[in-house]
Amino acid sequence: xxxxxxxxxxxxxxxxxxxxxxxxxxxxxxxxxxxxxxxxxxxxxxxxxxxxxxxxxxxxxxxxxxxxxxxxxxxxxxxxxxxxxxxxxxxxxxxxxxxxxxxxxxxxxxxxxxxxxxxxxxxxxxxxxxxxxxxxxxxxxxxxxxxxxxxxxxxxxxxxxxxxxxxxxxxxxxxxxxxxxxxxxxxxxxxxxxxxxxxxxxxxxxxxxxxxxxxxxxxxxxxxxxxxxxxxxxxxxxxxxxxxxxxxxxxx
Numbered sequence: 322x323x324x325x326x327x328x329x330x331x332x333x334x335x336x337x338x339x340x341x342x343x344x345x346x347x348x349x350x351x352x353x354x355x356x357x358x359x360x361x362x363x364x365x366x367x368x369x370x371x372x373x374x375x376x377x378x379x380x381x382x383x384x385x386x387x388x389x390x391x392x393x394x395x396x397x398x399x400x401x402x403x404x405x406x407x408x409x410x411x412x413x414x415x416x417x418x419x420x421x422x423x424x425x426x427x428x429x430x431x432x433x434x435x436x437x438x439x440x441x442x443x444x445x446x447x448x449x450x451x452x453x454x455x456x457x458x459x460x461x462x463x464x465x466x467x468x469x470x471x472x473x474x475x476x477x478x479x480x481x482x483x484x485x486x487x488x489x490x491x492x493x494x495x496x497x498x499x500x501x502x503x504x505x506x507x508x509x510x511x512x513x514x515x516x517x518x519x520x521x522x523x524x525x526x527x528x529x530x531x532x533x534x535x536x537x538x539x540x541x542x543x544x545x546x547x548x549x550x551x552x553x554x555x556x557x558x559x560x561x562x563x564x565x566x567x568x569x570x571x572x573x
Contacts, residue, residue, distance in 0.1 A: 373568070430445075
């Protein structure tokens with residue numbers, strides 16, 4: 322026997338929550354059961370990748386129906402190569418890219434976690450994502466570059482008074498959501514009334530790889546604060562659900 326249809330072997334999966342049409346394309350190519358440990362491993366072949374959330378639904382349903390402690394679904398699907406982005410050469414050349422210098426020139430320095438920054442830090446190098454921005458022009462014709470960035474350990478306000486036009490033009494390309502590397506000096510800013518990083522060089526940096534949930538048994542979050550909790554949180558509900566699906570969580 323080369324394979325058995327997944328729904329033929331486990332008819333109850335029709336009610337597991339995953340689309341029947343998707344599961345009907347599954348072919349069981351192998352199964353291993355350890356009676357003493359009450360575990361089962363299923364090797365299933367699909368004609369396209371199975372979303373992790375559907376795989377988790379299958380595992381939970383089999384565990385429930387057969388009284389298992391653990392069911393593991395090994396999915397075999399053909400690798401789909403992403404289509405090449407259809408962009409013009411001019412747009413590719415001018416778009417933001419990691420390593421591109423915004424202004425100044427970065428020197429070789431060890432990075433400092435933002436949680437360790439203080440007025441005594443002196444010259445530092447930090448890398449993080451911009452989450453707030455407040456750039457403004459002043460009467461003299463100069464520009465104040467000001468944004469907040471974080472690396473997960475802490476955050477820092479970056480502020481610089483810019484007079485020359487080329488640097489002003491370059492600074493205006495910086496926006497919320499970008500990951501940048503800044504080199505500069507920590508000092509007390511009289512206008513901000515706080516410690517800030519005054520940069521002499523800024524360059525675009527690659528985004529950190531997204532966090533992954535590698536736990537064999539996925540969690541189900543039962544308590545969640547979002548924008549729907551008035552005056553309680555700023556987390557976007559859709560983003561949370563999207564992340565749960567990416568991590569293979571069966572529910573929230």
